[in-house]
Amino acid sequence: MSMWNSEKKAVLEAAQQMAKKGLVVGTSGNVSMRLREPSGRELLAITPNARYYDTLDVDDIVVADFEGENVEGELAISIEKMLHIGIYKARRKVNAIIHTHPVFGSAISVATREIPAFLDDQVTYIGGEIKVAEYALPGTKDLVDNVISALGPRNSVLLANHGAVSVGRDMREAFTICELAEKTAKIYVCALSLGRVNPVPAQAAEVEKAFFNFIHGDSQ
């Protein structure tokens, strides 16, 4: 049995939940977790490319190095592997990443440039506004750069005309952020249709962002 069995299982379960909850359709999206070998080498466990999640077994989850090469597992790896690796390199506290194609987040990624900071839980757990990364073709270096830049120090980002990426210190947190980001997107669409979106008052947002930075900031 692989030494990464429990991590692979966490990736598999999150991927199956993501499909079950309608955050992706079919084989789209991908899920990964950062792994650290005793030697210090960093790896990631990630979902394979173009496979229906309910047909996957724990051993179908691939372990790859930060060059994107398979270390364990035979299946072709997700084409967005360099996106996951890029985020792990840029954000030291991030240990799990979920890329989805959610309905409301994707609608916003088509229509606007960002979701402003307008809900308390959004600011506290996502870190403020949710930006839309500039468009680039899936699987390209440009997409990686655009996503990392729009994500910044926050925990969720939208990809123009594509979907969403959410991150966390562990898989449970990344999944919660994923759902919270989609809830935020839904409420934003509802609020827009009511004709008005009031931001979180500046002073409160400052307190919430300070809390967020204390927990998630890379300086800690």
Ligand SMILES: [Zn+2]
């Ligand atoms: Zn995608």
